[in-house]
Amino acid sequence: MTKFSDLSLNPKVLKAIAEAGYESPTPIQAGAIPPALDGKDVLGIAQTGTGKTASFVLPMITLLARGRARARMPRSLVLCPTRELAAQVAENFDTYSKHLKLTKALLIGGVSFKEQDTLIDKGVDVLIATPGRLLDHFERGKLILSDVKVMVVDEADRMLDMGFIPDIERIFGLTPFTRQTLFFSATMAPEIERITNTFLSAPERVEVARQATTGENIQQGVVMFKDSRRDREATEKRKVLRGLIDAEGDKCTNAIVFCNRKVDVDIVAKSLKKYGYDAAPIHGDLDQSQRTKTLDGFREGTLRFLVASDVAARGLDVPSVSHVFNFDVPSHAEDYVHRIGRTGRAGRDGKAIMICVPRDEKNLSDIERLVQREIPRIENPVAAKSTKADDPKPETAEKGDEKPKRSRSRSRKSDDVAKEQPADVQEAPAVSQESKSEDTKRGNRGRSSSRGRSSGGDRGGNKVVGLGDHTPEFIGLSFKERSAAG
Missing domain, CATH: 3.40.50.300 (P-loop containing nucleotide triphosphate hydrolases)
Structure with missing residues (x-):
């Protein structure tokens, strides 16, 4: 040697x-x-x-x-x-x-x-x-x-x-x-x-190695993930990531989580921290002092999860990285080789797991063609749980019930108001119009104001809506009669 x-x-x-x-x-x-x-x-x-x-x-x-x-x-x-x-x-x-x-x-x-x-x-x-x-x-x-x-x-x-x-x-x-x-x-x-x-x-x-080969000491796997609804993809995908981390248990001593976009790096890091995982982001838009501090913490073991863009995929030497999680399938097949090369260094064993959504299946095929092997499919650790907990039907039904509930509420309110009022008031508008029409036809000018007050302002004993028992006398007159009187 x-x-x-x-x-x-x-x-x-x-x-x-x-x-x-x-x-x-x-x-x-x-x-x-x-x-x-x-x-x-x-x-x-x-x-x-x-x-x-x-x-x-x-x-x-x-x-x-x-x-x-x-x-x-x-x-x-x-x-x-x-x-x-x-x-x-x-x-x-x-x-x-x-x-x-x-x-x-x-x-x-x-x-x-x-x-x-x-x-x-x-x-x-x-x-x-x-x-x-x-x-x-x-x-x-x-x-x-x-x-x-x-x-x-x-x-x-x-x-x-x-x-x-x-x-x-x-x-x-x-x-x-x-x-x-x-x-x-x-x-x-x-x-x-x-x-x-x-x-x-x-x-x-x-x-010294075939171009774009991956180390044999790195165990690889990919989860084929499909969201329950398009607007839930990012949330459910982050839940899958947490499930994969939990499934590894104590074997995952530390890990790098790779995302394709810088904005996703920040979101994933915040999400992991929210759920109690020790994580921090690193990408090109961060201040250099912050990037250095984050990397030093990861190297020293005080930081467990490093969420990174491809700025950290090339050449960084952290010998003891146990896992690499590809939150996104890399757009360039060569980047996959570099990403998973962060684990299994210096002869150690490593594990690399990737999450693939339907639109990334073409990129996955490119990766498998480059490395000349099929990446084993692994089961989504939270699939059954996610289906049960995140079933969209209850939410859809609840949203669908909103209008009927408001409608029923308004109906109940109208019913309550109707119960508080006398039954005759409920149909007052139609009866009032009919009474006014009959008064016009008959030309009955002999109705006195006292009769109007006692009967509510019309022959039928119905009140004029909105005026109670004190209906002015001129309301009972027709237009023609009032013109003649003038």
Whole structure:
């Protein structure tokens, strides 16, 4: 078996590796480190969790052990797609270079430009950055890339997926043509071949696993979920997630819950907290200090559930993640490989469970085609319970009963009013009209006001509605009679 001592690394680097507790390199490290030390371009392809970061950090530190950086002119450059991955690379650099006098700078968003400028002005051996922030410093005249000797693109396919192609091409154009270039990624889509053919010179291709494979030590499953009603899908889906977590019991020591959208990340995290689960969100819109605090809590074990967007799917190294829950089926099949690669790391067993709604079945088929295996279907743990507790019929019936209830209420109110009033008042309008018509026809002007008062204002003994027993005399007159009297 190959050991790190067989790889011609700097003795001080080997000492740091031993202190970190490592003896033997992983397959990607054993394949990539020798050609990198020889100064060759390297194209490394391996699934997540196999140690790609050390594959370029260790030879880079060895190559930079001699020499000194000049102000604003870094000697090496590492490009990462996300802030978290860049911070992780910086941690690896600190771990393996502690016996060497090498300096580094971390250029990521959410951190003061002034602090970063101070580091760059002193001169750094290793510059670790996200493309956007790197170009910001360059455009401000704070950075010169003409002395870069080693350039690394980590998670290359993700860089391209996130739309960094123009930035990457521009950064390559700012670095010397004689630089050494290292590309590392978990997947290698056909369009990336064009990029590597453009920017890499006769690269040594190191592929230790079939493209887009998932670890055999990760148990996978998918719940085929259909909501009882469209407007209840999100609520019922979150209930399924809680049921899956509860079904795992104590085996689920911690987990990452992946959502496709940032807004869903916040909603799912709040929902889990509401029901007593220790959860916190992480996505690109959060402040960097908050993202760092959340990740640190998850790594240290003080936070059990990390609800994340794909910003956390690539390259984050938390060795002891027991479960990954895909609340949404990822839109890109490759992202599934990266997501579930957060569990089952360093030879541990892991479990990945996904929730699939009918509209995501096509994406599920794409994933199964990519990984060349069918993901086992598992039973919805709350299906029967949900059907019983969330039956829409009672609510529909209740809503349907609202109008009749209001109608009956009004009817009862009318009946009560009718009971309080004399029976004759209930039909007063029709009788009054009839009485007025008869008075007009007969021209009976002899009715006295006293008769009107005693009889309620008409011959039939019916009262005129609204006037009680005190009906004025003129009301009993017809229009013609009143005109003649005038």
